[in-house]
Amino acid sequence: MLLQGYTKEMFLPKCNPNFQSVHCVAHLDQDISNVLPYLNTALGGGDYIKSPASLTLRIHGKLIALHAREIFVNALNDEGEADKILAWLKKEINETWEKREEIEPSFESPAPPQMMEILRLLPKTNCRECGEPTCMVFALRAAEGVKGPGDCPSLTSENRAKLESYLGNFSFDV
């Protein structure tokens, strides 16, 4: 087993402590650098950086950044969701490490979602109900994986489906 344990820490976003979502960081007991290119393949593709090693994944509107000794997860509903995602990641890390001889490591970073593709589907009313100051900022945050279609209550059902479909090209299922 590569990753045996971690210590979880929860915190509020520094930019706006009034936001409902929380972030978490897991401080890892072991260094997971060597599994990241294999995990990049196993989980369908993320943004891999060789030095210092990191892998960023977008999953259900959350941004998950894996580093040698830390894992960051943002936009969580609560601590229970953090526990579920961290447990899933630990399982994936260890299973991928066990099977690494069967996996072709990927050092690739796919193109990120395009902000303008997201913006053109938004209502562009700048109503702020999503917690962002403008639709453009929301689009930037969605391109980063921080926001998702469910965060904009003004989206039409048609555009919500289109946005889910578009962002789905960059997402993975937990």
Ligand code: SF4
């Ligand atoms: S809730 Fe939707 S329409 Fe309102 S500012 Fe956010 S993205 Fe724009």
